[in-house]
Amino acid sequence: MPSQLSSFMCIPRAISVQPSTDPNSSKSGRAGRIDHLTKIPRSVNMEKLQSGYLFPEIFMREAEYAQRNPQARLIRLGIGDTTEPIPNIITSAMAKQALALSTKQGYRGYGAEQGNRELKRAIAETLYHGMQVKENEVFVSDGAQCDISRVQILLDASLSVAVQDPTFPAYIDSSVIVGRAGKLQAETGMYKKIVYMKCEPENDFFPDLTTTPKTDVIFFCSPNNPTGSAASWQQLKQLVEFAKANGSMIIYDSAYSAYISDESPRSIFEIPGAKEVAIEISSFSKFAGFTGVRLGWTVVPEELLYANGYPIIRDYNRIVCTCFNGASNIVQAGGLACLSPEGFQALKTSIGYYMENAKVLVDTFESLGLKVHGGKNSPYAWVHFPGCSSWDVFNHILERAAIVTIPGVGFGPGGEEYIRVSAFGHRESVLEASRRLRKFL
């Protein structure tokens, strides 16, 4: 439907800005006078990493724009960063815990590496109610991104991996770092040993499993970042059956589950039999505005076994005890407050606020004749610009409207022609963004 896009002119390729800060672009990357070289070879895995990590790259472009346009009032709808104050009932609990550390009675040193028991129990009972998730299967952490890496080092480097395409970059980047990805193929932008499961409107953003090659590990994020699509119960049932038939393990990321507004499952463990094939990584970041506070968790079911019958939970416990030392006790007190009836209710209000933002953004892009996905079960709108490079669209919106978005291709080749727009932001910024988009796009 290019005719509907008359007001948006794709920037000619000649002036399109490609990622500029690839640390691999210079063979050695040296600078200045060199007095000594170690004899340490650079990791063959690190050498395979593609360009800069997406978010720092966007941040650099944003900074560069701001420098060129000091008067511009930049609106950030790029990185999915929460913006609204955390309910006082939660921060008070953290403040109280912090102050208690100054008292003889209240001081605590090391906690259990796996997390405080009370919090583990609250997560199991509140967020996995009726799913038979046990307290000891919950490992509290400092965030989902960190847990993704811990799961990567848990697993043998020889394992094969599948990811949704597009997908949150950390699954692929961490796979590269542990040596599981193979070479980056310049022509496709894909790593040779990774299976990319295309998720697009044509397949309802759920991969065609009849044609998906078998892999050892399947990363699956629902509601998906970036497409905003939440898999249905039937789809997840298919996924679990697919994993079971292939002997695969699903690493399910439910970091956005609190945004689900329909009947879509909020956890993979709503699916019968999922405990035998899946672990679930999740987070307080988007649920409670804890992006800077740092708290997450991973559920590793006792029923999940290696081929030799050894329980994966035992190895994961060992990783947590060796490579991690527990989440901050102050922050864990905040997590517990989030799961109290009052805290939970207050957070629903914050989530509702962001979802109203999402509606404003979806309506705006739709009014411009663009097809918008997401924004219903997730705080992200996934906007299609047929025929356009997503970095061009990103640059165009930044230059014309002073709005930061995320180019879809940053989430994988399947994200080309799309941008991701975040509904996190103050209402007045989102409304102003809507006005600018209607004016300039």
Added chain:
Amino acid sequence: MPSQLSSFMCIPRAISVQPSTDPNSSKSGRAGRIDHLTKIPRSVNMEKLQSGYLFPEIFMREAEYAQRNPQARLIRLGIGDTTEPIPNIITSAMAKQALALSTKQGYRGYGAEQGNRELKRAIAETLYHGMQVKENEVFVSDGAQCDISRVQILLDASLSVAVQDPTFPAYIDSSVIVGRAGKLQAETGMYKKIVYMKCEPENDFFPDLTTTPKTDVIFFCSPNNPTGSAASWQQLKQLVEFAKANGSMIIYDSAYSAYISDESPRSIFEIPGAKEVAIEISSFSKFAGFTGVRLGWTVVPEELLYANGYPIIRDYNRIVCTCFNGASNIVQAGGLACLSPEGFQALKTSIGYYMENAKVLVDTFESLGLKVHGGKNSPYAWVHFPGCSSWDVFNHILERAAIVTIPGVGFGPGGEEYIRVSAFGHRESVLEASRRLRKFL
């Protein structure tokens, strides 16, 4: 000097309790009815991990003792866990930061993955004064143990590693997990591919570098955990020269540097040229009682280069951005308060308190005719029981005196015949421990 040990009877080997909870001890480790096995092979690296991780193992023995002896007033001088309240100036800063997150002006989401600039600067200026450590070379983290793992995944799995023997177990265990250790040799308790640099009274707890094989990486902890020995300036100069001559990289752990009471360097960067061969991992845990609060940092100098000239700091930055997401903003506010003049002064008082405890313990063991190391530049006393198994000594002291220590062999074969006794604890507990030891040992 066995004659001086008349009151301590080594428990006969026959009844000595060896680590009992080795998760590898059963081939499969299965339990209960199995409905499904994945086809995922267990990681060859995880399979090589030796028995349980030391500290959870000790915790289990302690719990088992407490169950058998419900009346016993257990004194914990095992795990090096801080016990004294954190100065109010520090917890107030964290409480204030927590509460600010409930305000529109004070709310912050994601911070820089590398840490807040103000804190990085304070670390560089306060703790590395005069050492030319730049703010951007400081990476704030959730603790030293986590950073050790991040450094491990940064480096190529093929690299060879040397560690002090005895040493903090995380260096070896994380080396095993990333596949750098080779097989465990049952007869020696050593991993085949790891070089163990013996540190004992005979060499002033500093390895004989003329006979130490060249390795790519050298883990070095000073003041050492567990021996309590701080390397001198001359010794560290030798170490830096050794690394430079071999093209090696030193991973220097200075987590206990705040306990140094003499002229020993508090950082490897006090040694000229160290920035070309070393990174330094450190922590607020023992310095500020942050064991449960979680805050640490790693310094990666710009001058440290791979063999091809590529700066290691760039890859480390990438690891931090991909596998970590920054330390908690609340906790970082506490870190900043620790480095304020008032916070720093208050912490000196806490450290002095623990060091008085250390003196009590050193005096106690010496009065029993035992040779005691450490306790002068570190909160650990390293006590020698010639001819005895360290697990036997551990068990004996637990059973007779209801005091938890750490068996030296848990820190490597070089720790056999020793126990580590921690000076963290309330004064009354330490005095009571002293009374019991004098009575029962």
